Amino acid sequence: xxxxxxxxxxxxxxxxxxxxxxxxxxxxxxxxxxxxxxxxxxxxxxxxxxxxxxxxxxxxxxxxxxxxxxxxxxxxxxxxxxxxxxxxxxxxxxxxxxxxxxxxxxxxxxxxxxxxxxxxxxxxxxxxxxxxxxxxxxxxxxxxxxxxxxxxxxxxxxxxxxxxxxxxxxxxxxxxxxxxxxxxxxxxxxxxxxxxxxxxxxxxxxxxx
Numbered sequence: 001x002x003x004x005x006x007x008x009x010x011x012x013x014x015x016x017x018x019x020x021x022x023x024x025x026x027x028x029x030x031x032x033x034x035x036x037x038x039x040x041x042x043x044x045x046x047x048x049x050x051x052x053x054x055x056x057x058x059x060x061x062x063x064x065x066x067x068x069x070x071x072x073x074x075x076x077x078x079x080x081x082x083x084x085x086x087x088x089x090x091x092x093x094x095x096x097x098x099x100x101x102x103x104x105x106x107x108x109x110x111x112x113x114x115x116x117x118x119x120x121x122x123x124x125x126x127x128x129x130x131x132x133x134x135x136x137x138x139x140x141x142x143x144x145x146x147x148x149x150x151x152x153x154x155x156x157x158x159x160x161x162x163x164x165x166x167x168x169x170x171x172x173x174x175x176x177x178x179x180x181x182x183x184x185x186x187x188x189x190x191x192x193x194x195x196x197x198x199x200x201x202x203x204x205x206x207x208x209x
Contacts, residue, residue, distance in 0.1 A: 026074065
């Protein structure tokens, strides 16, 4: 589990294929900030742009670590197949503060940035979510975008899906990879865990007593 509070901004330094067929995945070499791996061990979970991955090798001195990502995960996510900046979050520990919201690290869909511009001291980010995620988005509800826990300020249902408007404070823009977004960028989306269960309970009739 995660909270959507980014603990470091790293770089995908290299991408290596694990085979010659489309069924093979890739191995990512990640360069995190200095000291980031001091409390990380092999097999630990780290979310990369909101997708939960397992550390398969590491060198804290460089620093550098690798993860293996399957072809299925590559098809269901974006931004994990080429070098570039990436949001990192270590898995939640039982005694940690829950600063964002409960995040599973499972990407529910890929969104598209429709607007990203500075407004006053902050930035307005609008993301078009796929139609099947529209029912889970609500005013003042939570959404995870590339691993960052954010609050929805406005929603608009449109033909292609649901456009969510979010306000980013300067700290978020400066300390996460969201600052590199631009109109047309693809982003990983995870809906609120509570919304997921509420929708399921509304769909399935209660069993007879």
